[in-house]
Amino acid sequence: xxxxxxxxxxxxxxxxxxxxxxxxxxxxxxxxxxxxxxxxxxxxxxxxxxxxxxxxxxxxxxxxxxxxxxxxxxxxxxxxxxxxxxxxxxxxxxxxxxxxxxxxxxxxxxxxxxxxxxxxxxxxxxxxxxxxxxxxxxxxxxxxxxxxxxxxxxxxxxxxxxxxxxxxxxxxxxxxxxxxxxxxxxxxxxxxxxxxxxxxxxxxxxxxxxxxxxxxxxxxxxxxxxxxxxxxxxxxxxxxxxxxxxxxxxxxxxxxxxxxxxxxxxxxxxxxxxxxxxxxxxxxxx
Amino acid sequence: xxxxxxxxxxxxxxxxxxxxxxxxxxxxxxxxxxxxxxxxxxxxxxxxxxxxxxxxxxxxxxxxxxxxxxxxxxxxxxxxxxxxxxxxxxxxxxxxxxxxxxx
Numbered sequence: 001x002x003x004x005x006x007x008x009x010x011x012x013x014x015x016x017x018x019x020x021x022x023x024x025x026x027x028x029x030x031x032x033x034x035x036x037x038x039x040x041x042x043x044x045x046x047x048x049x050x051x052x053x054x055x056x057x058x059x060x061x062x063x064x065x066x067x068x069x070x071x072x073x074x075x076x077x078x079x080x081x082x083x084x085x086x087x088x089x090x091x092x093x094x095x096x097x098x099x100x101x102x103x104x105x106x107x108x109x110x111x112x113x114x115x116x117x118x119x120x121x122x123x124x125x126x127x128x129x130x131x132x133x134x135x136x137x138x139x140x141x142x143x144x145x146x147x148x149x150x151x152x153x154x155x156x157x158x159x160x161x162x163x164x165x166x167x168x169x170x171x172x173x174x175x176x177x178x179x180x181x182x183x184x185x186x187x188x189x190x191x192x193x194x195x196x197x198x199x200x201x202x203x204x205x206x207x208x209x210x211x212x213x214x215x216x217x218x219x220x221x222x223x224x225x226x227x228x229x230x231x232x233x234x235x236x237x238x239x240x241x242x243x244x245x246x247x248x249x250x251x252x253x254x255x256x257x258x259x260x261x262x263x264x265x266x267x268x269x270x271x272x273x274x275x276x277x278x279x280x281x282x283x284x285x286x
Numbered sequence: 287x288x289x290x291x292x293x294x295x296x297x298x299x300x301x302x303x304x305x306x307x308x309x310x311x312x313x314x315x316x317x318x319x320x321x322x323x324x325x326x327x328x329x330x331x332x333x334x335x336x337x338x339x340x341x342x343x344x345x346x347x348x349x350x351x352x353x354x355x356x357x358x359x360x361x362x363x364x365x366x367x368x369x370x371x372x373x374x375x376x377x378x379x380x381x382x383x384x385x386x387x388x389x
Contacts, residue, residue: 010368011380013361018383084297091291100298103305115304118311125307164301271385 026264033257037250049254053262061234063262069151069226069236070219073158078212080159081166082204086196088167089174104164109157113228116156120145146229153229154236158219165215169207177203206281213274217267237263 031037034045053059088098104112119125127142136142146153177200185195219225226236235243237259245256310324311317312331317324334340368374369381 004374007368007372007374007377010364014365015380015383017361018386022386080297084294087290087294091294097295097298100302104301107305111308112304115308118307119304160301160304163297268386271382274385275382 029257029260029264032254033261035254037253049258053255053258058234059240059259062237062240065151065234066220066226066237069154070158070216073155073162073219074212074216076155077159077162077166077215078208081163081211082170082208084163085167085171085174086200088171101164101167104160105168107161109161109222109225110228112157112160113225116153116160117146117229120153120156122146147231149231149234151226151230151236154219154226157225157229158215162215162219166208166211169211170204173204173207174200206278209274209277209281213270217270221263221267 033049034047035049036045088101107115117124121127122140122142122144124146127136130136130142145156181199182195185199186192190198221238223236223238223242227239227242230236230239241256241259241263244252244259247253313327313329314324316326335344365380365384369377369384
Protein backbone atom coordinates (compact mmCIF):
# COMPACT_ATOMS: atom_id res chain seq x y z
CA UNK A 1 0.00 0.00 0.00
CA UNK A 2 2.70 2.36 1.01
CA UNK A 3 4.66 1.56 -2.12
CA UNK A 4 1.67 2.20 -4.32
CA UNK A 5 1.14 5.64 -2.90
CA UNK A 6 4.76 6.67 -2.98
CA UNK A 7 4.97 8.02 -6.54
CA UNK A 8 1.85 10.07 -6.02
CA UNK A 9 3.29 11.59 -2.88
CA UNK A 10 6.47 12.42 -4.71
CA UNK A 11 4.47 14.03 -7.50
CA UNK A 12 2.19 15.95 -5.18
CA UNK A 13 4.13 19.24 -4.77
CA UNK A 14 4.78 19.78 -8.47
CA UNK A 15 1.22 18.85 -9.40
CA UNK A 16 -0.29 21.27 -6.92
CA UNK A 17 1.84 24.09 -8.22
CA UNK A 18 1.38 23.31 -11.90
CA UNK A 19 -2.34 22.61 -11.76
CA UNK A 20 -3.22 25.54 -9.54
CA UNK A 21 -1.21 28.12 -11.45
CA UNK A 22 -1.96 26.78 -14.88
CA UNK A 23 -5.57 25.94 -14.22
CA UNK A 24 -6.28 29.37 -12.80
CA UNK A 25 -4.47 31.05 -15.64
CA UNK A 26 -6.15 29.07 -18.36
CA UNK A 27 -9.64 29.41 -16.92
CA UNK A 28 -9.14 33.12 -16.43
CA UNK A 29 -7.81 33.44 -19.96
CA UNK A 30 -10.70 31.54 -21.52
CA UNK A 31 -13.28 33.47 -19.52
CA UNK A 32 -11.83 36.78 -20.57
CA UNK A 33 -11.61 35.68 -24.17
CA UNK A 34 -15.32 34.92 -24.07
CA UNK A 35 -15.97 38.46 -22.94
CA UNK A 36 -16.52 37.87 -19.23
CA UNK A 37 -14.57 40.63 -17.45
CA UNK A 38 -16.72 41.62 -14.47
CA UNK A 39 -14.54 44.45 -13.19
CA UNK A 40 -15.09 46.52 -16.30
CA UNK A 41 -18.72 45.61 -16.57
CA UNK A 42 -18.61 43.09 -19.37
CA UNK A 43 -20.64 40.11 -18.27
CA UNK A 44 -22.35 38.57 -21.26
CA UNK A 45 -20.55 35.54 -22.56
CA UNK A 46 -20.34 35.21 -26.31
CA UNK A 47 -18.10 34.05 -29.08
CA UNK A 48 -18.12 37.38 -30.87
CA UNK A 49 -14.47 38.13 -30.10
CA UNK A 50 -13.46 34.85 -31.66
CA UNK A 51 -15.57 35.59 -34.70
CA UNK A 52 -14.15 39.07 -35.09
CA UNK A 53 -10.54 38.01 -34.67
CA UNK A 54 -10.63 34.87 -36.75
CA UNK A 55 -12.18 36.81 -39.61
CA UNK A 56 -9.61 39.57 -39.32
CA UNK A 57 -7.00 39.63 -42.08
CA UNK A 58 -4.40 41.31 -39.85
CA UNK A 59 -4.70 38.48 -37.36
CA UNK A 60 -4.35 35.88 -40.08
CA UNK A 61 -1.26 37.59 -41.41
CA UNK A 62 0.25 37.65 -37.94
CA UNK A 63 -0.52 33.99 -37.51
CA UNK A 64 1.09 33.14 -40.82
CA UNK A 65 4.08 35.31 -39.97
CA UNK A 66 4.58 33.59 -36.62
CA UNK A 67 4.17 30.13 -38.07
CA UNK A 68 6.48 30.93 -40.96
CA UNK A 69 9.35 32.41 -38.95
CA UNK A 70 9.30 29.72 -36.29
CA UNK A 71 8.99 26.90 -38.80
CA UNK A 72 11.78 28.15 -41.05
CA UNK A 73 14.15 28.91 -38.20
CA UNK A 74 13.51 25.58 -36.49
CA UNK A 75 13.90 23.53 -39.65
CA UNK A 76 17.14 25.20 -40.66
CA UNK A 77 18.62 24.97 -37.19
CA UNK A 78 17.74 21.28 -36.92
CA UNK A 79 19.24 20.57 -40.34
CA UNK A 80 22.47 22.47 -39.79
CA UNK A 81 22.73 21.35 -36.18
CA UNK A 82 22.48 17.64 -36.96
CA UNK A 83 24.89 17.90 -39.87
CA UNK A 84 27.34 19.88 -37.81
CA UNK A 85 27.22 17.54 -34.85
CA UNK A 86 27.90 14.65 -37.21
CA UNK A 87 30.92 16.49 -38.62
CA UNK A 88 31.96 17.45 -35.12
CA UNK A 89 32.04 13.82 -34.14
CA UNK A 90 34.40 12.90 -36.93
CA UNK A 91 36.74 15.83 -36.63
CA UNK A 92 38.50 15.61 -33.32
CA UNK A 93 38.27 19.09 -31.92
CA UNK A 94 39.98 20.37 -28.83
CA UNK A 95 37.91 20.73 -25.68
CA UNK A 96 38.10 24.52 -25.79
CA UNK A 97 36.50 24.73 -29.21
CA UNK A 98 33.78 22.36 -28.13
CA UNK A 99 32.98 24.47 -25.12
CA UNK A 100 32.93 27.58 -27.33
CA UNK A 101 29.91 26.05 -29.04
CA UNK A 102 28.09 26.06 -25.71
CA UNK A 103 28.43 29.80 -25.35
CA UNK A 104 25.40 30.84 -27.42
CA UNK A 105 23.09 28.83 -25.17
CA UNK A 106 23.78 30.95 -22.11
CA UNK A 107 23.48 34.27 -23.95
CA UNK A 108 19.99 35.68 -23.33
CA UNK A 109 17.69 36.32 -26.27
CA UNK A 110 17.69 40.07 -25.76
CA UNK A 111 21.47 40.21 -26.07
CA UNK A 112 21.28 38.08 -29.19
CA UNK A 113 18.83 40.54 -30.69
CA UNK A 114 21.32 43.32 -30.07
CA UNK A 115 24.11 41.28 -31.63
CA UNK A 116 22.11 40.58 -34.76
CA UNK A 117 21.16 44.23 -35.07
CA UNK A 118 24.77 45.33 -34.72
CA UNK A 119 25.83 42.94 -37.46
CA UNK A 120 23.03 42.78 -39.99
CA UNK A 121 21.34 46.16 -39.73
CA UNK A 122 21.85 48.81 -42.36
CA UNK A 123 24.66 50.39 -40.38
CA UNK A 124 25.93 47.06 -39.09
CA UNK A 125 29.25 45.35 -39.52
CA UNK A 126 28.47 43.60 -42.81
CA UNK A 127 27.23 46.81 -44.33
CA UNK A 128 30.43 48.54 -43.17
CA UNK A 129 32.61 45.87 -44.72
CA UNK A 130 30.75 46.12 -48.02
CA UNK A 131 31.14 49.89 -47.91
CA UNK A 132 34.87 49.62 -47.46
CA UNK A 133 35.05 47.18 -50.35
CA UNK A 134 33.30 49.81 -52.47
CA UNK A 135 30.38 47.52 -53.20
CA UNK A 136 27.84 49.92 -51.75
CA UNK A 137 28.24 53.67 -51.41
CA UNK A 138 25.63 54.36 -48.76
CA UNK A 139 24.14 52.53 -45.79
CA UNK A 140 20.66 52.70 -47.29
CA UNK A 141 21.76 50.61 -50.24
CA UNK A 142 22.34 47.64 -48.00
CA UNK A 143 19.17 45.63 -47.95
CA UNK A 144 17.22 45.76 -44.75
CA UNK A 145 17.60 42.44 -42.96
CA UNK A 146 16.40 43.65 -39.59
CA UNK A 147 12.77 44.60 -38.95
CA UNK A 148 11.94 43.56 -42.48
CA UNK A 149 8.66 42.17 -43.69
CA UNK A 150 9.91 38.62 -44.06
CA UNK A 151 11.23 38.45 -40.52
CA UNK A 152 14.77 37.55 -41.50
CA UNK A 153 16.10 39.21 -38.36
CA UNK A 154 13.85 37.09 -36.17
CA UNK A 155 14.91 33.95 -37.99
CA UNK A 156 18.59 34.85 -37.61
CA UNK A 157 18.20 35.31 -33.87
CA UNK A 158 16.54 31.93 -33.47
CA UNK A 159 19.14 30.29 -35.69
CA UNK A 160 21.95 31.67 -33.59
CA UNK A 161 20.31 30.30 -30.47
CA UNK A 162 18.91 27.15 -32.00
CA UNK A 163 21.83 25.59 -33.86
CA UNK A 164 24.07 25.21 -30.79
CA UNK A 165 21.14 23.80 -28.84
CA UNK A 166 20.57 21.13 -31.48
CA UNK A 167 24.28 20.43 -31.70
CA UNK A 168 24.61 19.82 -28.00
CA UNK A 169 21.62 17.52 -27.73
CA UNK A 170 22.51 15.49 -30.82
CA UNK A 171 26.25 15.47 -30.26
CA UNK A 172 25.98 13.93 -26.81
CA UNK A 173 23.77 11.16 -28.15
CA UNK A 174 25.99 10.54 -31.17
CA UNK A 175 28.99 10.33 -28.92
CA UNK A 176 27.41 7.61 -26.83
CA UNK A 177 26.32 5.46 -29.75
CA UNK A 178 28.17 2.22 -29.71
CA UNK A 179 30.76 2.27 -32.47
CA UNK A 180 30.46 -1.49 -32.90
CA UNK A 181 27.06 -1.09 -34.51
CA UNK A 182 28.55 0.98 -37.29
CA UNK A 183 31.51 -1.32 -37.69
CA UNK A 184 29.25 -4.33 -38.04
CA UNK A 185 27.18 -2.58 -40.70
CA UNK A 186 30.28 -1.51 -42.62
CA UNK A 187 31.66 -5.00 -42.35
CA UNK A 188 28.48 -6.45 -43.77
CA UNK A 189 28.77 -4.24 -46.83
CA UNK A 190 26.76 -1.14 -46.01
CA UNK A 191 28.08 2.11 -47.40
CA UNK A 192 28.43 5.27 -45.36
CA UNK A 193 25.06 6.65 -46.41
CA UNK A 194 23.24 3.47 -45.43
CA UNK A 195 25.12 3.48 -42.17
CA UNK A 196 23.87 6.97 -41.46
CA UNK A 197 20.31 6.26 -42.55
CA UNK A 198 19.70 2.96 -40.83
CA UNK A 199 21.81 3.21 -37.70
CA UNK A 200 22.54 6.76 -36.68
CA UNK A 201 19.33 8.42 -37.78
CA UNK A 202 16.94 6.12 -35.90
CA UNK A 203 19.02 6.48 -32.77
CA UNK A 204 19.07 10.27 -32.79
CA UNK A 205 15.55 10.75 -34.14
CA UNK A 206 13.83 11.07 -30.75
CA UNK A 207 16.20 13.81 -29.68
CA UNK A 208 15.85 15.56 -33.03
CA UNK A 209 12.09 15.55 -32.75
CA UNK A 210 12.05 16.70 -29.17
CA UNK A 211 14.44 19.53 -29.89
CA UNK A 212 12.31 20.46 -32.92
CA UNK A 213 9.24 20.64 -30.71
CA UNK A 214 10.97 22.66 -28.01
CA UNK A 215 12.49 25.14 -30.46
CA UNK A 216 9.30 25.50 -32.46
CA UNK A 217 7.08 25.99 -29.45
CA UNK A 218 9.48 28.47 -27.94
CA UNK A 219 9.92 30.58 -31.05
CA UNK A 220 6.19 30.43 -31.71
CA UNK A 221 5.23 31.70 -28.29
CA UNK A 222 8.15 33.96 -27.44
CA UNK A 223 7.41 37.61 -27.30
CA UNK A 224 10.57 39.63 -26.86
CA UNK A 225 12.43 38.74 -30.05
CA UNK A 226 9.77 39.72 -32.62
CA UNK A 227 8.92 42.69 -30.40
CA UNK A 228 12.44 44.06 -30.63
CA UNK A 229 13.58 42.99 -34.07
CA UNK A 230 10.42 42.06 -35.94
CA UNK A 231 8.58 44.19 -38.46
CA UNK A 232 5.84 46.59 -37.40
CA UNK A 233 3.55 44.92 -39.89
CA UNK A 234 2.71 42.07 -39.88
CA UNK A 235 3.31 41.71 -36.15
CA UNK A 236 4.06 38.32 -34.68
CA UNK A 237 1.12 36.87 -32.75
CA UNK A 238 2.55 37.24 -29.22
CA UNK A 239 3.40 40.85 -29.97
CA UNK A 240 -0.08 41.70 -31.13
CA UNK A 241 -1.48 39.93 -28.05
CA UNK A 242 0.72 42.09 -25.86
CA UNK A 243 -0.28 45.23 -27.74
CA UNK A 244 -3.95 44.60 -27.19
CA UNK A 245 -3.36 43.61 -23.58
CA UNK A 246 -1.59 46.83 -22.58
CA UNK A 247 -3.94 48.97 -24.64
CA UNK A 248 -5.72 51.62 -22.59
CA UNK A 249 -9.04 50.39 -23.95
CA UNK A 250 -9.80 47.60 -21.49
CA UNK A 251 -12.24 45.87 -23.79
CA UNK A 252 -9.26 45.15 -26.05
CA UNK A 253 -8.21 42.65 -23.41
CA UNK A 254 -10.61 40.09 -24.77
CA UNK A 255 -8.79 40.19 -28.09
CA UNK A 256 -5.49 39.55 -26.35
CA UNK A 257 -7.01 36.60 -24.55
CA UNK A 258 -8.44 35.21 -27.77
CA UNK A 259 -4.96 35.34 -29.30
CA UNK A 260 -3.53 33.65 -26.23
CA UNK A 261 -6.11 30.90 -26.49
CA UNK A 262 -5.21 30.40 -30.16
CA UNK A 263 -1.50 30.22 -29.25
CA UNK A 264 -2.18 27.70 -26.50
CA UNK A 265 -4.34 25.57 -28.78
CA UNK A 266 -1.51 25.47 -31.31
CA UNK A 267 1.03 24.54 -28.65
CA UNK A 268 -1.28 21.89 -27.32
CA UNK A 269 -1.67 20.46 -30.79
CA UNK A 270 2.12 20.32 -31.13
CA UNK A 271 2.31 18.52 -27.81
CA UNK A 272 -0.17 15.87 -28.92
CA UNK A 273 1.71 15.32 -32.19
CA UNK A 274 4.95 15.04 -30.25
CA UNK A 275 3.45 12.47 -27.94
CA UNK A 276 2.17 10.39 -30.85
CA UNK A 277 5.53 10.44 -32.61
CA UNK A 278 7.39 9.44 -29.47
CA UNK A 279 5.01 6.54 -28.93
CA UNK A 280 5.61 5.37 -32.49
CA UNK A 281 9.36 5.55 -32.08
CA UNK A 282 9.35 3.76 -28.77
CA UNK A 283 7.37 0.93 -30.30
CA UNK A 284 10.21 0.09 -32.67
CA UNK A 285 12.81 0.23 -29.98
CA UNK A 286 14.23 -3.05 -28.81
CA UNK B 287 38.88 15.22 -43.29
CA UNK B 288 40.42 18.65 -43.54
CA UNK B 289 37.36 20.04 -45.23
CA UNK B 290 35.16 18.82 -42.39
CA UNK B 291 37.41 20.48 -39.86
CA UNK B 292 37.28 23.66 -41.87
CA UNK B 293 33.48 23.70 -41.99
CA UNK B 294 33.18 23.11 -38.26
CA UNK B 295 35.71 25.78 -37.44
CA UNK B 296 34.05 28.27 -39.76
CA UNK B 297 30.80 27.68 -37.93
CA UNK B 298 32.41 28.15 -34.57
CA UNK B 299 33.93 31.40 -35.74
CA UNK B 300 30.60 32.63 -37.06
CA UNK B 301 29.05 31.92 -33.67
CA UNK B 302 31.77 33.62 -31.71
CA UNK B 303 32.13 36.62 -34.01
CA UNK B 304 29.02 38.45 -32.74
CA UNK B 305 30.22 38.04 -29.17
CA UNK B 306 33.53 39.65 -30.08
CA UNK B 307 31.62 42.56 -31.60
CA UNK B 308 29.70 42.84 -28.34
CA UNK B 309 32.93 43.01 -26.35
CA UNK B 310 34.29 45.70 -28.67
CA UNK B 311 31.11 47.73 -28.31
CA UNK B 312 31.41 47.61 -24.53
CA UNK B 313 34.71 49.52 -24.57
CA UNK B 314 33.87 51.81 -27.45
CA UNK B 315 33.43 55.54 -27.23
CA UNK B 316 32.59 56.56 -30.78
CA UNK B 317 31.96 54.19 -33.68
CA UNK B 318 30.37 55.96 -36.62
CA UNK B 319 29.08 54.34 -39.75
CA UNK B 320 31.62 53.54 -42.42
CA UNK B 321 34.47 52.65 -40.09
CA UNK B 322 35.18 48.99 -39.54
CA UNK B 323 37.13 49.67 -36.39
CA UNK B 324 36.04 52.07 -33.68
CA UNK B 325 37.61 55.47 -33.24
CA UNK B 326 37.94 55.89 -29.50
CA UNK B 327 37.90 53.90 -26.31
CA UNK B 328 35.78 54.63 -23.31
CA UNK B 329 34.64 52.81 -20.23
CA UNK B 330 31.44 54.74 -19.67
CA UNK B 331 29.38 51.56 -19.97
CA UNK B 332 31.26 49.95 -17.14
CA UNK B 333 31.09 53.13 -15.09
CA UNK B 334 27.35 53.11 -15.51
CA UNK B 335 26.83 49.50 -14.52
CA UNK B 336 29.23 49.63 -11.57
CA UNK B 337 27.69 52.52 -9.66
CA UNK B 338 25.91 51.63 -6.45
CA UNK B 339 22.37 51.77 -7.78
CA UNK B 340 22.97 49.36 -10.62
CA UNK B 341 25.04 46.96 -8.59
CA UNK B 342 22.01 46.61 -6.34
CA UNK B 343 19.91 45.71 -9.38
CA UNK B 344 22.52 43.18 -10.43
CA UNK B 345 22.61 41.55 -7.00
CA UNK B 346 18.83 41.47 -6.99
CA UNK B 347 18.78 39.46 -10.23
CA UNK B 348 21.37 37.03 -8.92
CA UNK B 349 19.50 36.46 -5.65
CA UNK B 350 16.23 35.85 -7.50
CA UNK B 351 17.85 33.33 -9.83
CA UNK B 352 19.47 31.43 -6.97
CA UNK B 353 16.21 31.20 -5.05
CA UNK B 354 14.35 30.06 -8.16
CA UNK B 355 16.93 27.36 -8.85
CA UNK B 356 16.73 26.05 -5.29
CA UNK B 357 12.94 25.84 -5.21
CA UNK B 358 12.81 24.26 -8.66
CA UNK B 359 15.33 21.58 -7.77
CA UNK B 360 13.63 20.76 -4.47
CA UNK B 361 10.24 20.39 -6.15
CA UNK B 362 11.27 18.60 -9.31
CA UNK B 363 13.71 15.98 -8.06
CA UNK B 364 10.99 13.98 -6.28
CA UNK B 365 8.79 14.28 -9.35
CA UNK B 366 11.49 13.00 -11.68
CA UNK B 367 12.22 10.14 -9.31
CA UNK B 368 8.58 9.16 -9.31
CA UNK B 369 8.31 9.35 -13.08
CA UNK B 370 11.42 7.39 -13.82
CA UNK B 371 11.50 4.69 -11.15
CA UNK B 372 7.88 3.77 -10.57
CA UNK B 373 5.12 2.40 -12.72
CA UNK B 374 1.73 3.60 -11.66
CA UNK B 375 -1.69 4.55 -12.88
CA UNK B 376 -1.85 7.90 -14.60
CA UNK B 377 1.87 8.05 -15.30
CA UNK B 378 1.31 9.36 -18.82
CA UNK B 379 -0.97 12.06 -17.51
CA UNK B 380 1.74 13.38 -15.22
CA UNK B 381 4.34 13.16 -17.96
CA UNK B 382 2.13 15.24 -20.21
CA UNK B 383 1.44 17.70 -17.41
CA UNK B 384 5.15 18.33 -17.03
CA UNK B 385 5.63 18.62 -20.78
CA UNK B 386 2.86 21.19 -21.17
CA UNK B 387 4.85 23.68 -19.15
CA UNK B 388 7.83 23.48 -21.47
CA UNK B 389 5.60 24.30 -24.35
